[in-house]
Amino acid sequence: MAGTMSEILSFVATFSLIICLIISLYQMRLFFIKYDTTKNNHLLFSSVQLSSCFFSFAILIYIFLTSNFDFQIVHSNSHSDKPFIYKFSGAWGNHEGSLLMWILILTIFNFLFVIYDSSNFKLRNKIIANQSFLILGFLAFCLFMSSPFTLMEESFSQGLGLNPILQDPLLAIHPPVLYLGYVGFSLVFSFAIAGMLQDKVDQEWAIALKPWILVAWIFLTLGIALGSFWAYYELGWGGYWFWDPVENASLMPWLSATALLHCIIVLEKRNTLQSWTILLSILTFSLSLIGTFLVRSGVLNSVHTFASDPGRGLFILLFLALVLFFSFSLFATKGSLLEKKSSFGAISRESGILVNNWLLLTILFIVFLGTIYPLFIDLVLEKSLTVGPQFYVVTITPILILLIMFMTITPLVGWTKGSFSQAFIKIKYSLIFSLTLAFAISLYFSLFPVTQIIILFLSFSLIATSLFLGVNLYKKNIFVKSILGRTLSHAGFGLFIVSVIANATYSEEKIYDAKVKDILELNEHQFVFEKVNRVEGENYSSIQAVFNLLRDDKPINQFTPEIRFYNDPPTATSETSIVQGVFKDIYIVMNVPQYQDSISVRIHIKPFMNFIWLGVLMIIIGGIFSIFQRVKSA
Amino acid sequence: MSKLIFILAFLTFTLINLGNLFAKTETSREYNLFKEIRCLVCQGQTIHESNSELAEDIKLLIREKIVEGESDDEIKQFLVEKYGEWVLMTPRFNQYTYLLWGTPLIIFILGFWLISKKVKKFRED
Numbered sequence: 001m002a003g004t005m006s007e008i009l010s011f012v013a014t015f016s017l018i019i020c021l022i023i024s025l026y027q028m029r030l031f032f033i034k035y036d037t038t039k040n041n042h043l044l045f046s047s048v049q050l051s052s053c054f055f056s057f058a059i060l061i062y063i064f065l066t067s068n069f070d071f072q073i074v075h076s077n078s079h080s081d082k083p084f085i086y087k088f089s090g091a092w093g094n095h096e097g098s099l100l101m102w103i104l105i106l107t108i109f110n111f112l113f114v115i116y117d118s119s120n121f122k123l124r125n126k127i128i129a130n131q132s133f134l135i136l137g138f139l140a141f142c143l144f145m146s147s148p149f150t151l152m153e154e155s156f157s158q159g160l161g162l163n164p165i166l167q168d169p170l171l172a173i174h175p176p177v178l179y180l181g182y183v184g185f186s187l188v189f190s191f192a193i194a195g196m197l198q199d200k201v202d203q204e205w206a207i208a209l210k211p212w213i214l215v216a217w218i219f220l221t222l223g224i225a226l227g228s229f230w231a232y233y234e235l236g237w238g239g240y241w242f243w244d245p246v247e248n249a250s251l252m253p254w255l256s257a258t259a260l261l262h263c264i265i266v267l268e269k270r271n272t273l274q275s276w277t278i279l280l281s282i283l284t285f286s287l288s289l290i291g292t293f294l295v296r297s298g299v300l301n302s303v304h305t306f307a308s309d310p311g312r313g314l315f316i317l318l319f320l321a322l323v324l325f326f327s328f329s330l331f332a333t334k335g336s337l338l339e340k341k342s343s344f345g346a347i348s349r350e351s352g353i354l355v356n357n358w359l360l361l362t363i364l365f366i367v368f369l370g371t372i373y374p375l376f377i378d379l380v381l382e383k384s385l386t387v388g389p390q391f392y393v394v395t396i397t398p399i400l401i402l403l404i405m406f407m408t409i410t411p412l413v414g415w416t417k418g419s420f421s422q423a424f425i426k427i428k429y430s431l432i433f434s435l436t437l438a439f440a441i442s443l444y445f446s447l448f449p450v451t452q453i454i455i456l457f458l459s460f461s462l463i464a465t466s467l468f469l470g471v472n473l474y475k476k477n478i479f480v481k482s483i484l485g486r487t488l489s490h491a492g493f494g495l496f497i498v499s500v501i502a503n504a505t506y507s508e509e510k511i512y513d514a515k516v517k518d519i520l521e522l523n524e525h526q527f528v529f530e531k532v533n534r535v536e537g538e539n540y541s542s543i544q545a546v547f548n549l550l551r552d553d554k555p556i557n558q559f560t561p562e563i564r565f566y567n568d569p570p571t572a573t574s575e576t577s578i579v580q581g582v583f584k585d586i587y588i589v590m591n592v593p594q595y596q597d598s599i600s601v602r603i604h605i606k607p608f609m610n611f612i613w614l615g616v617l618m619i620i621i622g623g624i625f626s627i628f629q630r631v632k633s634a
Numbered sequence: 635m636s637k638l639i640f641i642l643a644f645l646t647f648t649l650i651n652l653g654n655l656f657a658k659t660e661t662s663r664e665y666n667l668f669k670e671i672r673c674l675v676c677q678g679q680t681i682h683e684s685n686s687e688l689a690e691d692i693k694l695l696i697r698e699k700i701v702e703g704e705s706d707d708e709i710k711q712f713l714v715e716k717y718g719e720w721v722l723m724t725p726r727f728n729q730y731t732y733l734l735w736g737t738p739l740i741i742f743i744l745g746f747w748l749i750s751k752k753v754k755k756f757r758e759d
Contacts, residue, residue: 237683346753354752358745365741373734383730386672388680388723395738511685591685600685 003155006063006070010149013059020052020107021139027132030125031197042128046114049135050107057091057104060148064091069159072150073097079161079568081539089172090162096148098175102292103138105176105183106131113187113212121208126194127187134186137322141315161568164540170230178223178250182288184216185253188260189285192278193327196334201278206268209281211627213264217257218623224250225616236576236589238509238604240612243389248371249294253287255364259357260284266350270415272342273350275335276357282327289320345417352410359403366395397451404458404497407490408465411483427465434460445506452501459501463494485626492618499611508605513598519550522603525586526550527559532599540564542575545590545599549579559588561601585609667696667706670723671713680723 023045063071064087067080077094092101110131191209195201232240260280266273293316344350370387377383412423438457470487512520520527530546542564548555562575576589587604668682673689681689699709713721725731
């Protein structure tokens with residue numbers, strides 16, 4: 001039997017969520033109230049929604065920190081020996097807790113919208129009503145189907161523990177950041193619904209919406225990057241992106257959001273493409289929901305799937321169907337009426353952005369197809385096949401080439417009616433420079449495939465052109481800040497692609513069976529296997545191999561890959577040891593020893609990893625600059 | 635003048651790189667094959683990444699077949715007959731994968747048609 005204290009906690013937390021549920025239901029009346037006259041009430045209600053969810057979430061964290069095993073969720077996902085930080089993050093390292101976090105973030109965005117929205121914006125009521133509808137839907141799911149505050153029938157003095165592979169500082173923050181991205185698009189969705197209901201999708205709408213798209217997009221980008229970085233050092237396969245279904249599920253809303261981010265510029269500046277913008281807004285949020293569904297339902301097999309309960313997956317699927325049905329019905333009746341025509345030529349900024357959307361959505365389709373095709377073919381023909389990384393590389397590469405080309409050219413072409421030749425004259429020198437650079441690289445490293453060289457050349461042009469434009473305009477002091485964000489993001493993307501290509505071409509790896517005192521050689525590097533240590537961690541014990549990287553027979557870097565053995569639950573994990581240099585990472589990982597006297601070791605040389613992360617960071621910082629540009633100009 | 639340099643540079647660089655296309659070594663062939671074969675007992679890994687016994691056995695088998703002079707396709711075909719289509723990381727082009735390999739191209743063309751329609755429509759106004 002659960003203690004009285006636990007019963008009170010469970011009751012209070014659930015009650016608090018019910019208050020939020022009732023208020024959200026009440027707020028949905030705003031769907032039917034046309035004009036906004038009660039601003040203060042919005043602030044009051046949204047803060048109650050936020051604080052009641054926050055209060056529940058705080059209780060959730062409290063029961064995890066105090067290892068209160070009266071609660072089912074704590075019993076199945078925690079252990080009293082776990083380090084403090086993982087008790088904390090364990091609160092959302094499971095289905096129920098992450099759902100509550102999803103709802104909390106929904107209320108946060110609702111609250112932020114009420115605070116930061118420009119004061120006389122006519123869509124406010126409908127947007128808040130729609131946010132409340134989403135809060136209501138997920139809250140009902142949380143309360144009735146997967147409450148985190150369910151008590152145990154009998155009491156236990158110990159919990160089952162958290163999957164050790166999830167016990168990592170980065171994975172503690174990866175889900176909240178990713179969710180800030182996913183859930184941020186709920187507001188984008190609400191803007192779209194409200195805009196259709198009020199027949200108001202115009203420049204003002206676009207200006208009010210754009211910062212929110214950017215906020216969600218930044219968090220999603222960061223969330224994906226954190227996940228990728230985790231995979232790089234934790235999984236020990238030497239890669240950072242595996243085209244795993246769950247990774248793909250987060251990439252899809254990102255692609256759609258990136259298309260939206262560009263398309264809304266056309267709406268903002270030229271007041272056209274209304275229906276297309278609405279469609280992308282709905283698509284982006286739907287893909288965020290699908291991302292959650294794929295991860296939660298257990299349809300996919302992955303470290304990310306912690307709930308393999310088909311009933312729960314079914315709820316998200318039904319909710320998604322509901323959202324899609326209503327938004328597309330609304331779109332079918334309103335979409336084309338909202339469209340305002342304005343003419344632009346084939347060579348113009350507008351059509352360049354349409355090309356961006358066309359290419360990004362084609363990539364999105366490929367990712368979608370590759371992800372569901374094995375499921376589809378298994379269901380229809382009962383045949384199993386694997387869609388591995390090579391499929392994506394082969395199909396996406398030609399589109400990527402076009403994308404980089406248009407990314408370089410479009411910012412040079414004027415609105416409505418531009419000219420290619422003028423654009424080329426402007427960037428003549430950066431093109432020649434990039435070509436020379438790519439040429440020099442292909443001469444210097446005699447083994448460089450032609451596709452890679454072409455991509456290198458185009459990416460160099462992208463970087464050079466972005467910087468050329470950004471810096472040039474900076475000097476003249478025209479629209480300085482308004483393109484700083486774009487300059488950084490586009491140049492960052494160029495750097496990212498260059499580094500990805502160089503990394504893929506020059507990565508080296510070798511497997512050894514090593515005995516103590518052996519010297520392992522890889523290219524010009526020599527590693528000496530010094531010894532094996534036994535290490536006791538807070539909640540694991542491990543075997544640690546010690547390697548020294550030699551230069552002129554003297555050790556310059558030490559590597560300590562480990563195999564960790566956890567007891568609760570019993571699992572062995574392999575910890576990589578990475579030494580990061582400016583131009584290359586050296587990466588050692590060992591496998592569970594099979595023979596007594598030697599261990600199997602894998603050494604990776606991964607060039608330009610830092611530049612991959614730097615490129616992503618530039619993309620994110622560019623996004624942040626773009627928000628402040630917006631706020632200032634609005 | 636700058637145009638001429640541009641064209642000359644481009645031609646030289648294409649020619650040099652075309653030459654690179656044909657330079658492939660045997661070790662890279664072995665590695666490339668390993669990266670194309672799925673480890674049957676692991677979670678989403680290739681035999682290249684895996685250290686399981688089965689993966690090691692298949693690696694050995696592939697090495698032998700390379701020495702015997704079999705082509706990549708022959709080796710893949712052999713493994714498919716033994717373990718099923720699933721063993722290949724990249725699905726081959728056959729009746730089960732027409733849709734997989736074909737639809738991206740169709741979507742690509744369809745998308746182009748859609749946006750070009752948009753541009754034209756605006757122009758007529």
